[in-house]
Amino acid sequence: MATDVTVLVRRRPLTVARRFRAYGITGPRRDWVVFASFAVLSVALIATVFTFPGRFPTVTIAPLVLLSGLYLPTRHLVAIYVFLAIGLALTVPKLPTPGGTKAVMLIAFSALMVMMVVVSASRFRVGSVGFHSENLLVDLRDRLARSATLPALPQGWTAESAVLSAHGEGFSGDFMVIGDTLGGRHLEVALVDVSGKGREAGTRSLLLSGALGALLGALNPSAFLVAANSYLVRQGWIEGFATAVHLDLNLDTGDYSIGNAGHPAPVRWSNGTGSWQVLEGGRGPVLGLVDGVSFPRTRGNLAPGDALMFYSDGIIESRRHDLSEGTDRMLGAAAQAMVRRDSVVNAVVSQARSGEADDRAVFVIARR
Template structure:
């Protein structure tokens, strides 16, 4: 019996610690109260040290605590803790060494830091996250969009590549792509979409649409893809919630393809026999999300051996102060050079040659029948 008690005694501290860690890691009012009490006790401890030994423990040592509490406390608890810290700072300042100017600057910096962290806590209320979980959430969303753009493995005789670049190097792009092998793997379907906005402001729209449009690939005939995508976007009732899109369906056995275009720049086709790119103007319809009940025509063709098909976003050819034809010629010139060299990446060459540079989102997809 004694041995049993001894085992329980040894395990109790670890069990208590685990419960405390679990309570802090959890969410809800109980967790908020526990974190608030813990940080308040730490703040009081620091303030006592500052009062007792002002020469060794300056008031500025409270700065890390102010930052930490701003990340993990709710706004209500945070304001309460900062009131306690503010009263403590006002009490200890007379005991601090230094000139009146130095003390004033230090107090001003601490107050500014607390005000900034209250603003940060207020912005987290909308996200509903604490600590660094909000940033982790955005990273996961960004990675999910990137995964949807991964190209599936293609049969022998086909090569494909893509590139998506966000404006100013931001983590989110208004351009995204979804791709999948459909019809028992005999077809490749690719949709390149450009939602309204740029960078982070278009990131949430890109996430929502990439999931929805990715689910549509292969679940309905290619001729109905843009029709259903338009109905979905109209139902969202977004302010300025339109998007342009181009959808490509390629038969990997025969090379036959069809293209539907919803207000997107026209795709281009490379002919191995002539060495030239041809702009495919047909099959263009209105942008997605504006009008309900719109039908989208499709352009049909066949890729022979050595031919290529390329779709791209408007960031590749558009820029302020330049004509669209100039941007198109610039894009086709870069693509032609990469096709001739064979070893170079056509997608990277086209993105790098974009007239808009880093100022706009850019995306391109190229498939070649070797």
């Protein structure tokens, strides 16, 4: 009779180092271990500076102030800073420096401590500590950028896009979600402009891009904006509205349908006339204000040589100029780029009326 033998892996002994790591560095007592470490270091530095005034510079305490602000929760940080403040108040008067220099030194340390308390409160509110906490924001930004990655298009089609944030910030209120559906036979694109700009709208853009990315291809194109509007209404954001334009393009035939939710009207390049035409029809209300509304769609066909362009209001709007003037300026730059066979996106972005004061997004797809 065969016997089923199960081989068990012998557990490594729980050494002192592993116990310290499990319960001190990464476990529930981590904050206390870090606090105790900084407390011991603070005592050592203050004692050294107090014992050897002038020989051991007071500025060596500054790195401790910075590091403790990055790694300690606010309640522990304040305790460390109170001790350091008392130590500095006792130590600085003993330094062989002019009285004015001593006063400036104490003010500088006090200002640094106040700033680090603010930084610590902000970091621990989002659960990030240390030098790697920015990785969280970088990952979120990269996720937003990946949602706008263009898939491989079949022969005869070219596309380009750009999303630029206000003042070069890492997050933008404009974003795109792009995906090929129906086995790559259709291309769906949603260009969205969330209320606000830059970092103010970045978090809302991230949340909304994830939701719209999940809807893209999962619903009939005619239901996409309806579902997006219902989702945004349910969020209950104070600034809970967004404009959007959605494209469903058949890459086999060139047939397209466009839904518009309060967004600037897309434009179509006609190779026959050699000009851009504004597609004014099929515009519905902005997303996130009223549930249960419908969004009509504009339909057409792209023949060889034709193109479609979608853009955000940062391309054409400006406080000092009329909206129609901004549209004409954009169309002129785009027409010259089409004639010269240059990058339409670069031409349009470079002439944007808002400059870097607003988020800007452009998407162009052409049939060759």
